[in-house]
Amino acid sequence: MNGPAIRTVLDSLNHGLYQSLADDKRAVLLGEDLLDPYGGAFKVSRGLSSAFPDQVLTTPISEAGVTGIAGGMALRGLRPVVEIMFGDFITLISDQVINHIAKFNDMYHGAATAPVVIRTPMGGRRGYGPTHSQSLEKFFLGVPGLTVLAPFNLFGNSPLGSPGQLLKDVILKAEVPVLFVENKLQYLLPLLSKANLDEYEVNTVWDDAGVPAPSYTLRLKSAPQATLTLAAYGYMAHLALGAMRKLAYEMEIFCELLVPTQLAPFELKEVFDSVRCTGRLLTVEEGTFSLGWGAEVVARTAEELGTNLKQAGRLAAREGVIPVAPDLELASLPGDEDIIARVREMVFHHG
Amino acid sequence: MLDNKELFRRLYQIRRFETVLLEQFKSGIFPGTTHTSLGQEANAVGVLAHLEPGDVVVSNHRCHGHFLAYGGDPQALFAELMGKPSGVCGGVGGSQHLHWRNFYSSGVQGGTVAMAAGMALAEKRTQSGAIVVDFMGDGTLGEGIVYECLNMISLWQLPVLLVLEHNQIAQTTPSSLAIAGSVPKRFEAFEIPTTALDSSDILDIYPLAETLIEQVRNESAPRALMITTARLGSHSKGDDTRAPGVLESLWQSRDPIAIQAKRLAGAEHNQVIQDIDAKIQQAFEAALAAEGGAG
Incomplete structure (x- = not known):
């Protein structure tokens, strides 16, 4: 790993993305304002466009189009990861997820898969107000064909189970589309090692x-x-x-x-x-x-x-x-x- | 270069398939509904005749003609429409949701443009040399995602040929009640070079599509082709609200099968008809005889 030690959930997710892009050229990160020095609204993508300029694609403000495009990329063998800047905006991608990406495998009778990973931060307590603070994942729970994951800030010193490891596994190995639900305050939480959890x-x-x-x-x-x-x-x-x-x-x-x-x-x-x-x-x-x-x-x-x-x-x-x-x-x-x-x-x- | 007889054969195969399908729908062996390609056969044949094996096709709800022109098996398509395990997608997808080799179709308007753009991005990134052909209708122009994708298709210079089949009616709504402004200028606003053609003649569409596909392939960049065409059948079945006189006049002036038939000698024409009728009948019967389905 380049850069500083992995202490927080945000560090871990950033590292997971870094490793995914490094390990597999098919992995492509798409989203708004991803390029350095900004590195995404919550900095989960910081440093990635500098390290992997060909694999980080900054996009217009077009959540539906970008997600649909990721579906097409995945059908043709790539491993796209879409960053949706705020979880509130997943309403904009619902048709792409529910009627397209999550359906391809079943409706094409197992002959196609679209392993798109959609990452997004939910949650309040940041004073962002009615349209930038919600936790909307419940609307995507129970969509056939869609896996919804939410990492937990445990086991930072273990290769298994850390948020970044979970994210990397999903990006590189999942054969199903995944909505990966992050949380704005969770980003800053320290990863709890086994020593922290001694009691x-x-x-x-x-x-x-x-x-x-x-x-x-x-x-x-x-x-x-x-x-x-x-x-x-x-x-x-x-x-x-x-x-x-x-x-x-x-x-x-x-x-x-x-x-x-x-x-x-x-x-x-x-x-x-x-x-x-x-x-x-x-x-x-x-x-x-x-x-x-x-x-x-x-x-x-x-x-x-x-x-x-x-x-x-x-x-x-x-x-x-x-x-x-x-x-x-x-x-x-x-x-x-x-x-x-x-x-x-x-x-x-x-x- | 395909000769007149082969072009006619490909056109008539679609026509015959759709005609048999509509005739047999009454017997109850096809669940749900279907959208036929009647009148738009020359778009499918004229464009898809130029594909290389690795190229990708994205189609919409009105996809039978595209599927057959791509080389899809009529028997597997009949079986799919009957809901049989031997169908293209095991009877799960049905009329609107087909996938075979590099052919994909889906039934929600607009999303297929995003699929096509993503596929073109994948082919470009992997330098496969393949291109994507995306069929859309004029009704699709009402969906916002289309414009998000036109923007990115141009921004990222994606190798896709966007074929807009402008049949001037969306289900029952004439485009005059749904579309403001210019259709070609929608593409041109994003600086996607656009060609407009008003024809149902395969000999107009076929060479033009060849040129555009070559450009898409050689430049790895998008092109749009707007074909003003005529839907000679219902949106699905029995839901055509156009006046009989309007349809009759379209059949007389815009039937791609009749237009191409005139270029064949009588015996040649009859032979194609005979061969295709037998082939489609055999495909239908074999599909019907297979296990499963509504029948």
């Missing part, structure tokens, strides 16, 4: 719907049997991890945290296994409440477990726009205190 037991299971994606189960070592299962991904998983620790040390409420990186297709065996023991499930997501990821997780867990699921809850963003004003913005999004309050309510007040 936790961490189990990793690899899902594989076209690309191997890790699913993590975290619990505090030597803790009593957990009484609630938390399920969250991406930046919300980071908040949930902090909440789980505080609940244990300050309130003696013990939880397990399930963190999938593969959001779709749904692979929830570890959630089922955990809830079988705890009986309670709380999902946390940054998208709006109705018909979201949590709704599907709870529904599938209820179908699988029947009355062994005694209690279920969902935390999500308030239904409405995300305001610019910092206090209003924070109030509209689920935070760690919301997680703690909801867990306490579920454990104490509903038996």
Whole structure:
């Protein structure tokens, strides 16, 4: 690796892109404002156009066209990666993804694949307001033929499972199209090595719907049997991890945290296994409440477990726009205190 | 250079296929609906006769003519339309969604232009020497993604021939109610060299397409060809709202099969008709006899 050490999720993703472009000339990165010295709006692509000028293509503001073009490139054997500057803009690519890229394999009866990778940052808490702060991935969950992934900031010193390694695997090896959901605040999070996680037991299971994606189960070592299962991904998983620790040390409420990186297709065996023991499930997501990821997780867990699921809850963003004003913005999004309050309510007040 | 008889044979094969298809639709063996290429056969034959083996074709909802002119198997196409496992795409894609060798079609307007642009970008990057031919209709000009892609096709000088089959009607809406301004100037605004041709005569289309495809290949750069043409059938089946007199007059003046038939001697003409009728009938029966499907 050229450049500085890999400390954050952003470093890791940047490194994953660097390695992908270095290892395979078929990999091409397309998107808006990618060229150095700017290197993309959130700097995930920084340095790449200097190192690989032929493989980084800066584009006009044409999300639909660029994504459709990436679909055509993939059908003809390239490995295109599209950077969508803000996750809010994935509405613009929906026809390209749903009616074209995700369908080619099935509708052409297995004779063609379009392994396009679409990366984009979701999430608020940056004061960007109603159209640059949303988490819209729920609209792309459950699209047949599309895999949706969200990295977690774990295992920085392991080649497996880091955000950048996951991204590189997807770019170079996936035979399916992938929406790779990043998060603006997650970019700045440090990668947690095994040493950082010394007080936790961490189990990793690899899902594989076209690309191997890790699913993590975290619990505090030597803790009593957990009484609630938390399920969250991406930046919300980071908040949930902090909440789980505080609940244990300050309130003696013990939880397990399930963190999938593969959001779709749904692979929830570890959630089922955990809830079988705890009986309670709380999902946390940054998208709006109705018909979201949590709704599907709870529904599938209820179908699988029947009355062994005694209690279920969902935390999500308030239904409405995300305001610019910092206090209003924070109030509209689920935070760690919301997680703690909801867990306490579920454990104490509903038996 | 294909002779008049061979050009007629290729035109008539499409015509016969579509005619049998429409006749047999009544019997219920074809699920869903279909869009036929009646009247636009010369565009498909005239352009695609010049392809090299590695070249790529992107087509739209009205793709049977393009598929057959590309060299696709009529039996596999019949089987696809019947929803049979022996079809081009196992019966999954149906009339609008075909893929065989380097031929791809899809049914949502506009997205296919992006597919074609991406494919041309891939061929250019890998220096394969292949070009892409993209067929679109005048109705497609209403979609915004078309203009995003025209911009990038020109910006990146992608080796694609954009063939606009301007049949002046989109489903039931005449282009006078849907298109403002000039169609060729839409392409020219992006500095894509554009040729306009108003003809259903294969002997006009065939040599012009040869020149344009050579230019695309030699310069690795885009060209646009607008062919003003006539849709002699319905949009799909039985949904033509044009006055009978209008259609009749189009059949008399713009039928590419009739235009080319005049150039063949009687015996030569009859022989082609006989051969193709038998071939299409055999393809139909073999497709019907295969397992599966709605029948």
